[in-house]
Amino acid sequence: MNMKTLTQRFVAVFGVLVVLGIMGGTLHAPAQAQQINPTAEAVTEDSLFEALRDDQMVAGRVSIPDELSSGLIKPGNASWADTHTSTVRILSILGVVGALVVLTGFYLIRGKIMVDSKLSGVRILRFTAVERFAHWLMAGSFIVLALTGLNLVLGRTMVLPWLGETAFSTISVWGKIAHNYVGWAFMLGLIMSFAVWISHNIPDKVDAEWVAKGGGLLKKGVHPPAKKFNAGQKVIFWSTTLGGAALSFTGFMMLFPALAGTQADWQFYQLIHGIVAAVLSFIIIAHIYIGSIGMEGAFDAMGTGEVDLNWAKEHHSLWVEEVQKGEAAQDGGPAKTPHPAE
Ligand code: HEM
Numbered sequence: 001m002n003m004k005t006l007t008q009r010f011v012a013v014f015g016v017l018v019v020l021g022i023m024g025g026t027l028h029a030p031a032q033a034q035q036i037n038p039t040a041e042a043v044t045e046d047s048l049f050e051a052l053r054d055d056q057m058v059a060g061r062v063s064i065p066d067e068l069s070s071g072l073i074k075p076g077n078a079s080w081a082d083t084h085t086s087t088v089r090i091l092s093i094l095g096v097v098g099a100l101v102v103l104t105g106f107y108l109i110r111g112k113i114m115v116d117s118k119l120s121g122v123r124i125l126r127f128t129a130v131e132r133f134a135h136w137l138m139a140g141s142f143i144v145l146a147l148t149g150l151n152l153v154l155g156r157t158m159v160l161p162w163l164g165e166t167a168f169s170t171i172s173v174w175g176k177i178a179h180n181y182v183g184w185a186f187m188l189g190l191i192m193s194f195a196v197w198i199s200h201n202i203p204d205k206v207d208a209e210w211v212a213k214g215g216g217l218l219k220k221g222v223h224p225p226a227k228k229f230n231a232g233q234k235v236i237f238w239s240t241t242l243g244g245a246a247l248s249f250t251g252f253m254m255l256f257p258a259l260a261g262t263q264a265d266w267q268f269y270q271l272i273h274g275i276v277a278a279v280l281s282f283i284i285i286a287h288i289y290i291g292s293i294g295m296e297g298a299f300d301a302m303g304t305g306e307v308d309l310n311w312a313k314e315h316h317s318l319w320v321e322e323v324q325k326g327e328a329a330q331d332g333g334p335a336k337t338p339h340p341a342e
Pocket residue numbers: 126135138139140142143193229232233234236237240284287288291292298299300301302
């Protein structure tokens with residue numbers, strides 16, 4: 001065998017060995033794969049959570065302006081959610097239940113506030129159609145927002161158990177959509193109410209006497225003078241205006257997180273939104289009570305727009321004088337009697 005043949009045979013044997021080696025490796029591959037435990041090898045969510053500090057996060061990439069939405073895992077959010085949810089939950093329960101307890105106590109002690117001089121049957125225009133439209137737009141939308149907001153905060157613990165999963169998820173999905181859209185109607189009602197009533201809600205010295213006499217609400221037969229709005233109503237007006245503005249601003253920021261700044265800013269807005277909603281709910285429940293079943297003759301002001309003259313004299317004596325003087329000036333004679341009700 002010459003050298004050339006020897007070399008050719010060596011190359012051939014080597015080639016066969018290489019091919020067999022590759023095939024052997026390939027044939028062994030599944031056996032090796034079976035030994036891999038993907039669950040053990042993979043990074044678990046827990047280990048990611050443990051590896052991150054509260055202010056760090058695992059983020060992806062997004063091409064929309066809302067960069068916050070790229071966040072995938074941020075342990076700080078879990079502790080934030082606990083703080084936020086428990087604070088807002090407690091305040092919401094206190095707001096609603098607290099108001100109901102206070103009002104029940106008030107009703108048991110004072111009873112319904114009646115017109116002491118009895119209804120006269122003579123009516124006087126208190127609120128125009130525009131004023132009533134502004135009020136009901138703001139009031140109706142606030143009630144929808146309050147109920148759907150409460151469902152977001154307390155629904156899972158308080159509504160789900162007695163409604164069941166199917167009904168609860170349906171009302172929650174629609175409730176969330178309503179909450180996002182009805183907010184705009186509330187803002188419009190708020191702006192309109194502010195525009196029509198601001199001039200009557202500047203605090204003045206008459207308010208001090210009204211407050212000193214407890215607004216006449218605590219004792220029968222006490223009727224401190226008041227203009228179109230008394231001090232108590234001014235509190236309602238300013239709470240609604242400022243609270244409503246705060247709710248609108250923070251709600252807007254939550255709807256458009258790209259405008260909200262950092263994530264900490266967004267969380268701050270979320271907390272303020274919940275706290276203001278709870279406090280305003282307390283105030284508004286008290287307002288609804290006095291404006292409906294709590295005081296004889298009050299609802300008419302927002303119903304037909306006309307109230308009984310004796311009701312008006314007892315609760316807004318200076319306003320009645322102003323209206324009658326205005327009418328007298330218009331007629332060029334003494335104050336005319338408002339038209340009797342049919
Ligand atoms: C069913 C619910 C409600 C009823 C029955 C009701 C009733 C009334 C009545 C009768 C008045 C006129 C009082 C007067 O003649 O002096 C009034 C005024 C007013 N309401 Fe309401 N209201 C309701 C809901 C709301 C809500 C939800 C808000 C705010 C979000 C609101 C804000 C106001 C404001 C700012 C005024 C003017 C200031 C005042 O009178 O206190 N109301 N409401």
